[in-house]
Amino acid sequence: MNAVSKTKKSLFADTSVSKAPVMSREGSVSIHEETTGSKAVKYLLIGISVLFLFVMLVLPLITVITEAFKKGFGEYFKAISDPDTASAVTLTLKATVIAVLFNTVFGVFAAWAVTKFRFKGKKILVTLIDLPVTVSPIIAGLIYVLTFGRQSTIYPFLEEHGLEVVYAVPGIILATVFVTFPFISREIIPVLEAQGTDEEEAAAMMGADGFTIFRRITFPHIKWALLYGIVLCSARAMGEFGAVSVLSGHLRGKTVTLPLHVEILFGDNKFMPAFAVSSILVLLAVMILIIRSIVEYIGKDRG
Amino acid sequence: MYIELRDINKSYGDFKASDNVNFGIEKGKLVALLGPSGSGKTTILRMIAGLEHPDSGDIIIDGQRVNDIPASKRGIGFVFQSYALFRYMTVFDNIAFGLQVKKADKKAVQERVTELIKLIGLEGFENRYPSQLSGGQRQRVAFARALAPNPQVLLLDEPFAAIDAKVRQELRRWLKEMIRKLGVTSIFVTHDQDEALDVADEIIVTNSGRIEQTGSPLEIYRAPATAFTSSFFGQTSELEDYTRFKFFDRVDNYDKAFVRPEFIKMTKKDEIQKYKNSAAEGIVEDIAFRGNYIEYTVNSNGSTFIAHRALDEEKVEVGEKVDVFIYRLFITVGNEVRLLKNGSIREEMVVI
């Protein structure tokens, strides 16, 4: 399990170029003559990278925007001010906020438990926490249907109390929480692991209580990782499609999130409105990427 | 001269790492580049290897100017401070690397590597990874890897820095012996004067990008030529005003005066001191046990300096008054060094 958390760390670890080894890297260049061949390789590799990212990432974004405005601004605003769109926005926000709150609470407590104490079964616990991201979203939906659906043993109980989960808003929220479950804990855990327990132990011996230790000592270490996790969690939560799709039942105006709304419009051959709604999500995605870069930049700057 | 550096200059921005460096090294010699950190010794080593380029000046190896020859073609063996052993290669593959990249015959590689592994005494470790070796073993592998392609020059960057103090002594001897045996011209960088004095045939002293002095360990220790070398070698202490001590020639405009513990005789008040009349009174401020001798910090005539006494001599307590006699001292005038001898010794010689 150690391995997986290590992987996670490197997956989201610092992404900009480190400055320290520049001097020696210059040195390494001088091992060989700077030939025209090595320059050609450089420009070839940069060229391939730019082309690849342009075709795979930039063009799809441009497509969304051009398709959205194909019939002009008027049609665009009509599409995004549709009542179904408005209700989809509301539901998406609701699910995202709840998922972020739930997973923040979980992430902080889980990270504290996992990194500040030694206990048996820690590896199993960490594996279970990470499990939701390794499961296909469709399977995530499936296990919730099995748990709360008609054939479930607790279904009669739910029905008696008028609790609808499958094909209802609670199901959508549960699915969103599930797919983003480890997003915050796995940002915090590596930071706390690297920090160790010395500072907390010192504070505890001086008589500080748990909350004071967390607020004064632990929290300053994790605040950027926490913020980073919240950003990633929001991104995934608002965009979740597969798991939500299983549990939604696609009741317009009731159980349809923004991504599902896009699917429905596209399926109905309403391409322009589908892209118009998508453009909202594109905007949010780009904003998240920018915030992510800023958080990462500041976080690294302040250590 | 086998290796020669002529008028080498190298700057990193405002920092002058090499300031008109000139020196020559004879074939087969084991030379130490000695200086404090930041004195430019590693830069010199990396320029000889071809890992850095001088801004100006010539580097000549075996009569050929090598400035424009890339590191990969200079035929130099290099032992890095942290060894830089390839982490994903076994001991065997590490040593074989330099031969394999030159497409050497497989059998020849096998033979050469086996020979080297025997030389470094690591038979049976061929299939270990670097992480599975001790610090000393890693250094030996790094040494063998550098030697595998039969380099004419071996460069070692702080070769003992990453090794436990206990093993260091032993490895020093081993490396010295190996290099002697193989006769390869070698330069090693160190900041440790004991290491340089112990291992090298010749020492090149560097300070703030300049060469201060070159010479055999004995020459450099006995007769420092510059202000820097006089203070760098030995356990030197600076005297506040040396003329307060009796019977030294007065030199006008001197800058600094240094003494080493071996220049000083410290005696208890009730002990016999040959030059009692010339000795000064001092107070012991601190005592440190150093194994085979005891180190005293003494204050006398407004100066604080270090004196040694043998273990079998009677112990002196902190705060005790003692007699201190200084045989000789170094004074610096500008960058020049003069050795001053105590006049009372000379007088006695005259009497005899």
Next chain:
Amino acid sequence: MGKKSRIIPGFGLSMGVTLSMLALIVLIPLASLVIFTAKLTPSEILEVITRKRVLASFEVTFITALIASLINAVMGVVLAWVLVRYDFPFKRLMDGMIELPFALPTAVAGISLTSLYADTGAVGKIFAKFGIKIAYTRIGITVALVFIGIPFVVRSVQPVLEKLDPLYEEAAGILGANKSQIFRKVILPELSPAIFTGFGLAFGRCLGEYGSVVFIAGNQPFKTEITPLIIMSELQEYDYSSATAIALVMLLAAFVILFLVNLIQIRNSKILGGGH
């Protein structure tokens, strides 16, 4: 570790909160999957997963995921190399863009790629001239999966490449290795654990991917129907047994991949961590 050694307070509270939230979100649903699976007989499961249509979907899913992940493994190394080793204008922008597939909802990516790679789309048009159809074929599925998998290899290789001590390259250079030898023999072995890890994670993600693929796939049975879609349609027909049986195969595949990734990491830390 006994209780005495726990100087830091809050073990009971944090453990309690962690376990109850974990139970609610992960353990109980997982348990219901286990309970439901226990009701199925092995022959039932075997019957479902050997249906021709299901087998065909396994093939489609596996092959497209494999090809997409391989493309991403190569491109991931190239991108990480370019981002770490070269300087050029707009590099930071390019670096920030890599995460787009994580941030962009898969459904949006799906419809956008579909219209882009359809015969009438900007890119699809070019290929259509050569008689190559992308959207609604396996190529289209692969394109969507490449999109999804871009960040994995880049983001696992990049930090390793950044932290790679230039000394190794210097050491190899002094020993006479040329640039391509240094890359193959010194740099690649250093990167390969990260490449395999990134590849494994991308592959796992691609196997389960649904949102970005359903639009571009065309979903023709036996040809371009992926396994997650089959599970989806079984669910819509309330055939939970079939859906679960197929899902078990997917879960098994995901765990095998995770296990292999772990194995690589264990071997790697053995080489780097010492011990005999």
